[in-house]
Amino acid sequence: MMMMTTTDPTSDTQETGHQHSDSDLLHRLATPTELAGLHRLLEIRAEQEGLLDVAYRTVDSPVGALLLAATGTGLVRVAYEREDFDAVLETLAARLGPRVLRAPRRLDGAAVQLEEYFAGARTRFDLPLDRTLSNGFRGQVHAYLPQIGYGSTQSYREVAAHLGNPRAVRAVGSACATNPLPIVVPCHRVLRSDGGLGGYLGGTQAKTTLLGLEHAA
Amino acid sequence: MNMMQPFEHAVTEHGPTVLRVVRAVLGPGPDADDAWSETFLAALRAWPDLPEDTNVQAWLVRVAHRKAIDVTRGTARRAVPTDLVPDRPSTTGLPESAEPDLWAAVGALPERQRLSLAYHYLGGLRHTETAELIGGTPEAVRRAAADGIRALRRTYAPEGAPR
Structure with a gap:
């Protein structure tokens, strides 16, 4: 969110009429594609420096979008879209730590095996699992x-x-x-x-x- | 109570703001990309210890300010003027910013105007907060930010021209 409406005793009221167009103008100073590249670099460096409590990604499947999440130990959560991905991520942050980042690489193995399973080419999963959430x-x-x-x-x-x-x-x-x-x-x-x-x-x-x-x- | 929100929220919500700020401060290019990366890595490290009621955007913009200074110091030997738009390739592996004219206009602003615009208009900091970062009085920062945005409008989208 642009903070064009910041309340400030010294703010310049004569600028008010321009705020919408200024907002448009200033929003063009960073585009989604540029941010995608920076996000990927952040994923790589965060993983290298061991900073992630939870890495996650989503995949499409015949049973709808699935959220896959992993700790350093292994796959910790698979969630259906009806569970509400945002709510699931908030629960993971609260239980496993808030350094939660969309970082697909850690989930490559799980994504491939799920794809094989849905293609009928895999009958059992061979993945490191983190059972922390099962008590x-x-x-x-x-x-x-x-x-x-x-x-x-x-x-x-x-x-x-x-x-x-x-x-x-x-x-x-x-x-x-x-x-x-x-x-x-x-x-x-x-x-x-x-x-x-x-x-x-x-x-x-x-x-x-x-x-x-x-x-x- | 410390931060329990997934860090990804901060990246998604404030990543664009931080990128605009560091680009306005350093010019679009590898230095700004580096400052963005260092900002979010530092933020990721500090995240679990951050009080839950922190204004995350203002906090990130302050971190970005420090990282921009680090990047400037690190590249000082190469004598890259910070108020020029570098034409080196971006480390994002993508073409240079999609708005070269707009960036040229930002880069052409006097430094005080450009920094005031970066931290107030782009970063959402109050004039008093911006003054703490870049020095001077809040009133001077207010004037510089207003002059900067006015100059940008005039240069980039002259009156009567379609925006």
Whole structure:
């Protein structure tokens, strides 16, 4: 935002009538393309100097735009657009540190593997993961989920039983609903015991799309 | 309470402002690009310790002022006059600024007018804050900024000419 309306006891009121055109004039002194180049340099230097708590990028996919975020340890968050990317980034800043920068390079590996997955050419992910956002019983559920193989499904009840806590069906459901790494950690492969789809943090349409993709491949 | 906002917000929101300021101070080109990069790297380092109620734009403009001085000192041996528009290629890898005439007009301003315009009109600092950075009284800074913007309008978009 240009601060053309700065209130200042010494400001020059006779300039007021020109403020809009001045704003136009002065805005032409930096263009978006020039800033894109500078942003890329900033990403590289910030990464070199180890200054980033979280690097992120977005990718397009058959289930809509996805936000990918990584710490120095690994992929820490995959988010659906319906989760609101700005809100997700604010949560990441609060929990992992505010040095959060759009820096796609750290996410190259994740982006490539997701592309391969959506092309039907990858059935499991092989990425360093940062599990910081998964705690307690939910963390146990998230750690278990990759054992449900590509193209197969389990019920919430079965997952609870596998974890030695067969009555924790609802807890498994809420763990799936708060999975910080959807798709990569396959909570979409968990269905209701009666065969119903169950909920999904990316929306039931996304869940159907992912299951359809895995069955078709 | 310290800053919890993602740093990217600051880059997206204030990156253009800082670029205009350092270009007005140093001329569009590699020196301004360097000052922009150093400003945001320094800001990224300091970000977690910044009080949450900081006026981020004014803070960044002050950092940019210091970095512009550093860049000027670093290039003093090469004797690049800061009030001329350099024609060296930009490190952004893109063609020189899209508005060469406008930059020539900014570069042609007397230094006090150009700096006052940079920090007040482009950077959004108050005249009192600008005076703290570049010296002189707030009133003198106010006059210089007003003269500068008037000269820029006259040179670049004469009365009656389409803008």
